[in-house]
Amino acid sequence: MNAEIIAVGSELLLGQIANTNAQFISSQLSEIGVNVYYHSVIGDNGGRLKKAIEIAESRADLIIFSGGLGPTKDDLTKETLAEHLNVPLVFDENALEVIEQFYKNQGRTITENSRKQALILQGSEVLPNHHGLAPGMMLQKGGRTYILLPGPPKELEPMFQFEAKPKLASLISKGGVILSHVLRFYGIGEAELETRIQHILDAQINPTIAPLASDGEVLLRITAKADSKEHAWNLINEKKKEILDIVGKYNYGVDDDTLASKAVNMLLHHKLTISAAESLTAGLFQSELAEIPGVSGALVGGMVTYTKEAKMKQLGIPKELLDRYGVVSSECAAGMAKKVREKFGTDIGVGLTGAAGPEPHDGEPAGTVWIGIAIGDDVATKKLQLSGLRNTNRIRTVKYTLSYLIRLLEEKGYSKV
């Protein structure tokens, strides 16, 4: 099955937003083995859209539209496709009821334009919209599959993932199942990881294994096709074990895990509290932890000690230590970790100091970073030499710190969760 994704919306052509819908759909399609050969973006213009549909039909058998299902005159994706395919639009009673109820709850009178959102291509399967009013749809016609999705990502993403994708997967596997599972690695480069598991990559048939690098992380997607879910999971788990036997040290999580969610869940599970003292990252480490709901069970708080003076006065790092070793040093990072842990009375203390760039800092070149982590009375430190821009260096420092924290906790006998 070869796919083309057509995004409809003038805001894309004006550069107001990036086409993240096409990215999301593509990455989801790759999980079930569908090849995407084209993305197209068209403005809110019926004539140009019609021509784009003709082009897509000449080169794809799965055509996925995003956008143009809303209530305004500019929204004309389904109208254009209906005309092109010579399929009438009919009201979907469920969708109409949802829209009418929505207006009723708001105490507003329903408009004709709003009703039009409940129109679907006759003969299509409705894809319910749990985050908005316009339903999606999936239509088989002339040997092709057409899928229409609403434009807002918060509506499109769950609709594609949970409604459209399973239907596509069962179409492709003809009754069988396709499952995929992502292994997430940090602290190893893509090239090195591929080299280490080269024999497994070379021998892959089913499951297939696809490496992906993104933002300092490496992901391996394992995709299995089988006659039952159970069988597919068995295939995946066998392959997963083979891989982790070799590079398990760098594996921090699976699927939608993030370094922050993984670290926070470990802390919560083992009832460990944490505080941090940050210099170059200036609060970004703590802020990353705070992205995870429920973190207040683990994160007590911490300090941002941006200046040398703040490190001395607020945190109590001795002036002699800073004068002797500098603020960008193992000693300073260790001192910050210990002091903040004591001050906030937590199980774990983290200290981060370095030269974010673009200028050197306290005699150390841009990109030099020291991480200190105190777990109980033990303090470990680690040096990073980064080569990115100022903010890339700050973000990488936070990611590395999270992966280092997970590794140190494991070494202390705290299991991953």
Place this chain on the structure above:
Amino acid sequence: MNAEIIAVGSELLLGQIANTNAQFISSQLSEIGVNVYYHSVIGDNGGRLKKAIEIAESRADLIIFSGGLGPTKDDLTKETLAEHLNVPLVFDENALEVIEQFYKNQGRTITENSRKQALILQGSEVLPNHHGLAPGMMLQKGGRTYILLPGPPKELEPMFQFEAKPKLASLISKGGVILSHVLRFYGIGEAELETRIQHILDAQINPTIAPLASDGEVLLRITAKADSKEHAWNLINEKKKEILDIVGKYNYGVDDDTLASKAVNMLLHHKLTISAAESLTAGLFQSELAEIPGVSGALVGGMVTYTKEAKMKQLGIPKELLDRYGVVSSECAAGMAKKVREKFGTDIGVGLTGAAGPEPHDGEPAGTVWIGIAIGDDVATKKLQLSGLRNTNRIRTVKYTLSYLIRLLEEKGYSKV
């Protein structure tokens, strides 16, 4: 002039990255009045690329390519276009010298593949690459303009903005100039801003005025066409004054300003120091300030007091105050601002507390936020009622705090810089 942007790269079709190059180029083209009607994405495949070029030629007179100029076998944008247009590829001596020097400096032997990056379409103007090895190019042929740009955004963006765009602008204006200037607003919605300046929008001819909303901000782009730079600037400045007379209160900056850069520059200019105590944002406010190089002249540091206990013990907020008003209150935000200012000995103290969500916090619904800002002995507080997801609420809080800080400083007589 009608444009199509063709991005070449299988990583886009696999969903590994979003097509931010097309977004960037589109937004740049809108500044000089070029209409973009299509974006296309094609994999690293010569046959499919050739067909995409044919389609683009049937519907656009400016065709811009991104990607596929690198040294590997997969990079075949210029090879494919050369064959299609029947134009030979020739070595550009300058580009070749840069590549040879690069290898020499690294002590490596140059490969034939690397040399291929210096090949250009005969008769094209070279667009120098100041951030990588592959030059871009611009070719006029058969009444059409073809522009080829490298894929990495850090190479493509400056090359398009500073090399290709001025050439296009002078092509379009036939010797005249097109200039554009962006006014940035915060704290006013797009609809309200448009309503307030409706008479100006309705009457626009030259300069044109285009509103854009993005991430809680509203932007107005003023674009003027004239026979000289000076004349274009005069047109822009007249219109700018008209607009700011009405909605100047919400204007925080221009062009590439950010709320953080604007606030930090004001602090540095007026030699003011700042500290912050953060609860729901957990360091994100301080981290945003720290994105700006040179911030250490203003940001001393601060605290993250995530738990109620940390607010009492570390910051010294009285238990009675928190019991009486709750941690999500004007009193708590004001107390945090005052206490952190005293503790860190800064001119300004910021206190942020609230319920980020998804759960209510201390009896207040998700999205309730209190901002406290102490400038000297004066403390101002402000309530926000946000409706986004947890992290959107945290980011919006930081943006609103920055704009509120700028406004309070102005009211105290500190000029914007």
